[in-house]
Amino acid sequence: MYPDITLQAMNKEDNDLGLDFFPLVIPPYKEESSETYCFAFRDRRLLLLNENGNFRLPSLEETGNMDITILRQQYLGELKSISCFSMELDGSKDMGNNDNFGFFVLRELGAILQAPLPLIAGKAVHIMEWDKNTMFCGRCGSSTSLKENERAKQCPECGFLAFPKISPAIIVLIEKEDKVLLARSPNFRPGLYSIIAGFVEPGESIEQAVVREVREEVGISIKNVRYFGSQPWPYPDSLMIGFTAEFLEGEIQVDGIEIDNAGWFRKDEIPAIPGIDSISGQLIEYFISRHS
Template sequence: MIQHSIKFNQELEGWWCIIANHKVYLPEPSNNIPCGVFADLALPFTPPENVHEIGVFEGTTVYLLQITNDEFKQHEAEFFGFRTVLFDQPEKFEFVARAFQVDLFLTTHQFCGQCGNKMSLIDWELATLCKPCNHRCYPRISPCIIVAIRNKDKILLAQGVHHKPGQMSILAGFVESGETLEQAVHREVFEEVGIKVKNLKYFSSQPWPFPHSLMVGFTAEYDSGELVLCEKEILSADWFTVDSMPNTAPIQSIAGQLIAQTKRMMKLAQ
């Protein structure tokens, strides 16, 4: 579905992703994304002039609605981070992740980066246009690789500087300008832990609002080298067997899915 902005009216029916301060509104008691005719939902917010169609879920249009900071403060207790949706309502994560990313795009592209004039919304696609210089902008997507590395019956896990204490995961990093995804895997692995890998295989992908990433997952096998950690990125890293696994990412995330797939391969190698 083409993402675009439309004039709001009270009779619009759909799923309502209400976003503020990089959080989504999950009202009590169900803590679910509101769904229905806007006028019937009695939501405690004043809708803006435009809302944004961002997709379809279960045959019903999904809308992004941005609210004011004052309204957010009045109802802050019912706003949650995107991980809450990923863990509790994973089937809705895709469109909520898109809502987060579109919200960021609209918030950060109010003025033209080329001439500084105010941008206008285009009404037939999700984009902003500077009429004086004709500069057009679309939501940014930043590809990021994530890779599970296996060495026979062991998997490489690391604790990054931003990980929760006691939790370990697989390696990940942003793709640089001019790189292929495969080149990014080899570079990131060598930069972060000093080893080389081989036999890369694509696994799957997952949109990740951090803040506008697309996580592209791979599996790989250890090739050569000793672990030498980049201290700015990695606090610790080691090889683990199935029986010695530490606390890792949940299965709802692509990291958790890659770890689960690699554990199956590790068992076959035993």
């Protein structure tokens, strides 16, 4: 239990936060028949078995019995004493969805699997890609080996350690009286707006990143920056750190590269925005809830 963690506008249970999951590097000893969850990905799509129209995670054994090559496997930890594994399946063989199984992108999982399984799937794909990207030492090129008792790869030649990379990014909801600042990137689908976000630079604090990103992307100053909550964002390895802030001064000016349009929107003027499953959607929902 983490009774002191208050996440504004996010009244979540332990289960939804994934607090029932216990990360480990070495599996505890168990009978071979013990229950397992296998998060097996093919091109970042998760394998689920179809049981009379209901999709569920396969066990390690069920995945092993399928006619598909397993490229790599990592133990992740325990969810209520069920051992969880990440896996990468060979993507070269054509395997479409059929009556027995299907492959699903991460964003679909919230509607298919119960909490906290979609969250663990995000962790699994992150670990799977780390496993793939650290087969060789980034410093000297030798083959790496798994380090004992720690989630790391070690180079036997030069000793270099490769930990899973997490790229922190800030996201900030900016309010000006009864309006919210929304902006769109040229990469968004047509009509979609969101709030300001960007990666934390090396050597920079998170709060500096908030002020800098807002200044760079829309040219305004902000005040009263407050922490809101965070969300792992495995596309491919981010952690989104959410804030609220108030407008201080300046005129909106967009750079035309990262942002091609931005403006102040009243609650009843809000265009298409990200879903509530993302922290951007939750922050905008938080604004709407306080202006109704």
